[in-house]
Amino acid sequence: MSYVMVGNKMIDSEEILQNIKEQLPFKGIKDITKGAKRDDTLIFQVYHDVGSLKEFLDVEEMRDLSEEELIDELMELADEKTSEIEDYIPEGLMTFSYSYYYDEAENRIKSVFIAVDQEVGELRLRDIAERVLRSLD
Structure with missing residues (x-):
């Protein structure tokens, strides 16, 4: 278990992780909060299935894209999906997703x-x- 301080309130990162797993359809998500060695930081590593992401793209549009452009579109969509985690974290936190x-x-x-x-x-x-x-695999 990892606890994070938000203001004067302590939150359990595992509890938040379970809520995210129940609500959002990621291929996988891992709590790597302990690796930050900070008591004010939550960190989740998120895995997106490329096939599932492609379902959100227009099939006609995908045909016109180069491989590099398609990957760029998928990465951008993954950014959007990852940022949805914001809806499941407590007030008082600012976020970054990439x-x-x-x-x-x-x-x-x-x-x-x-x-x-x-x-x-x-x-x-x-x-x-x-x-x-820099530290992620």
Whole structure:
């Protein structure tokens, strides 16, 4: 279990993770909050199924796209889907989400979702996000 401080309130990252799993159809999601070694930061690694994401794209439009353009569209869509986690986290947190890897062999896109206490500030959130992104597989 990992606990995160938001203001003067302690929240359980596992509880939030379970709620997200019940509500959002990700291929997988993993709580990597402990890896941050911060008591004010939630971090989830999210896996999207490329086939499921393609269902949200217009079939005609997909035919006209190059492979690189299609991957860009899928990464952007994965960003949007990852940001939906915001709806399931407590008030008082600011968030960052980013899709960082298209895994052709696994047919999935990897994304990260980070939430920190608003008191941390946006500049510090960017620093945390950069450090987390450098450390992810």
